[in-house]
Amino acid sequence: MPIRAYNVLISQIGAGYWLQQPLWGEVANTPIIMGGNNLQIVRLGETKALPNPLPTDVTAYLVTRISAAQSSAGSLLLGKLINLGSLDISGASGTFTDGSAMPTITELGTSNITASAVFVEVTTALSGAPGSFTITYVDQDGNAAETTTAQALGASAPVRSGGWVVLNSPDWGARDITAAARSGGTTPTGTIKFWGMIPLTILPGTTSNVVWSENLLTGTFSLPRLGAGDMIGGFVFNNNTQAIVGDVFVVGDN
Amino acid sequence: MAVWVLSSIDAILDTAATNGPWSRVYAGQIAATTSATANSGYVTSQRFPTAMTMPAMTSVSTFYLTHFRAVSSQAPVILLLADEYLLGTLNTGTNAFTDGVAMPSKLIEGASTQTATQLAVAVVSTALGASTSALTITYTNQGGTANQTATMTLPNSSAVNSAFMIDPHLATNDTGIQDVTSLSVATTFTGVVKIYGLIVLGLAAQGTGAASSSQAIGLDCLSAPIFPWPVAAADALGFYSFGTANAMDVVATIAGIGD
Numbered sequence: 001m002p003i004r005a006y007n008v009l010i011s012q013i014g015a016g017y018w019l020q021q022p023l024w025g026e027v028a029n030t031p032i033i034m035g036g037n038n039l040q041i042v043r044l045g046e047t048k049a050l051p052n053p054l055p056t057d058v059t060a061y062l063v064t065r066i067s068a069a070q071s072s073a074g075s076l077l078l079g080k081l082i083n084l085g086s087l088d089i090s091g092a093s094g095t096f097t098d099g100s101a102m103p104t105i106t107e108l109g110t111s112n113i114t115a116s117a118v119f120v121e122v123t124t125a126l127s128g129a130p131g132s133f134t135i136t137y138v139d140q141d142g143n144a145a146e147t148t149t150a151q152a153l154g155a156s157a158p159v160r161s162g163g164w165v166v167l168n169s170p171d172w173g174a175r176d177i178t179a180a181a182r183s184g185g186t187t188p189t190g191t192i193k194f195w196g197m198i199p200l201t202i203l204p205g206t207t208s209n210v211v212w213s214e215n216l217l218t219g220t221f222s223l224p225r226l227g228a229g230d231m232i233g234g235f236v237f238n239n240n241t242q243a244i245v246g247d248v249f250v251v252g253d254n
Numbered sequence: 255m256a257v258w259v260l261s262s263i264d265a266i267l268d269t270a271a272t273n274g275p276w277s278r279v280y281a282g283q284i285a286a287t288t289s290a291t292a293n294s295g296y297v298t299s300q301r302f303p304t305a306m307t308m309p310a311m312t313s314v315s316t317f318y319l320t321h322f323r324a325v326s327s328q329a330p331v332i333l334l335l336a337d338e339y340l341l342g343t344l345n346t347g348t349n350a351f352t353d354g355v356a357m358p359s360k361l362i363e364g365a366s367t368q369t370a371t372q373l374a375v376a377v378v379s380t381a382l383g384a385s386t387s388a389l390t391i392t393y394t395n396q397g398g399t400a401n402q403t404a405t406m407t408l409p410n411s412s413a414v415n416s417a418f419m420i421d422p423h424l425a426t427n428d429t430g431i432q433d434v435t436s437l438s439v440a441t442t443f444t445g446v447v448k449i450y451g452l453i454v455l456g457l458a459a460q461g462t463g464a465a466s467s468s469q470a471i472g473l474d475c476l477s478a479p480i481f482p483w484p485v486a487a488a489d490a491l492g493f494y495s496f497g498t499a500n501a502m503d504v505v506a507t508i509a510g511i512g513d
Contacts, residue, residue, distance in 0.1 A: 005264040039326070079507070108274060108511075109312035110309060110311060114278075173281075199278065202507050217267075
C-alpha cells in the first residue's frame, strides 16, 4: 500500500518491504580542500546503489533512518548523489565527460527540475601543478549556461580531496553542468568529478566513535522518494584520514 | 481554516506521498563583513548573497519547513534561515528611497493575520563611504501605528553583505515592523542599504571548537518545534549568520512539505 499513514509504514515493514543497507567509507590519505572555498568537504569512500530494478510491488524507496559512526569528528552530509560529469585535466584544457542533469521530480504538487550545490571530488590523484578549473552550468532557475571563475585545483591532491564549487553570485545551485575545463598548470594530470545531491540530512557527528542516528520519518520529516539504482552517499566535513561505518534503513513504498 | 498537514503524522506522510516533499542542499560563501556596534544593532550579522526562491506550488498552497541543518567554516556562530522580504532600499549617496513590499499576511492560529518582522536588518548592498551618518527608518509598527522611527548609524566603510539588526533601535515598546515607508540619512555618503524583514524558519548553532571540523547542530522544526510558519510560492529564503564578521562558507540541507 502507499505509505500515506504511519500504520501503513509499519505494515510494509511487517510484510518484509524493508532493506538495511550498510554504509561504509574510508579516507586513506589526507585530502586537500579546493574549489575556492573554506569549508572542508570530503566525499565518503563508498556510495550505495539501491536495488535495481525495484522489487515486485515496490514503486519507490523511502529512507526512514540513517546511522553512522566515524573515527574523526565531523558532520556528515548524506543524500542521493547525482553524477553531473567529470574532467580529465590533462591536455590543452582537459576533457569533460558529461554526466546526468539533476532529476525532475514532483515537489509540492509540481513537476520541478531540481537543483543542487555542486561538489567536486578528486577521483584520480592530481599532479604537482594542476592549474585551475571552471565549470559551465545551468543555474537553479534554468537560465542560459554560464561559466564560473577559475578555481584552484589542489597541488598533488590525493583521491577524495574536494570541496564545493563556488558558483556565480547570486546562484546557489545548478541544474546541469554542460562543460568543464582546466587552465594553467604544468603538464597537469588527474581527474575530478562533479556531484549534485537530493539531500536527506546533515548528521551532526560532533564526537568521534559515537553512533549518530537520524530519524528521517518523524524527526526531520525529510521524505524524498528514491528510485531503482539511486546512489546514497555523501560528504564529511573535515579533512582527516578516517573511516566511517553506518547503515541506511529503507522501506518500500507501493 | 486549520492547517491540515500539521494535524497528524499521517497527514504529513500523505502529503509527502501525494504532492512530494521539497528538499535542497545549499552552499554559500561570504567575504569578510563589518562588525556591529552599539549604534548599529549590537550583534554582528551577515547576509549570504545567495537567497533561494521557493518554487511554484500546485495542489498545495503553502510550504512548511520540517528540516534545516547547516555547517559553516566559522565557529561559534548561529545560522538562520528566514522567509525574507525586501521592505525598502536607500541609495545613501542620493537619499533616494525605493519602497519595497510590506510584510505579508499569513495563516496564524487559523486566521489570516498581518505579520510584522521577527527580525529586521539593514543590509549593505553597496559598500558604504568612509564617513557615514545617522540612518532614519520610518515604519509602521507591529500594531499598525504609522510614522514610527528607528535611528542607527552604520559603521564607516561597512562592507557588502554586512547586516545590522534594527530591532534594538526600534521606538520604545515596538517589537516589529509591518512596513517601511521611508529611509534617509542625515548627510549623504556612498553606498546602498536594503532593509529586510525576516520571519525565522530555522536555526542551527555551531559551537566553539568546531570551526575546523565543521560540526552541525540543527534544530528540527517539528519534533523540536519552533513555530511552523507557512511559506508561499516565490518567497525568498535568506541565509544569515550571527556572531562573526569573518569570511565564511556554509552548507545546509533544507526540507519540508506542502499543505
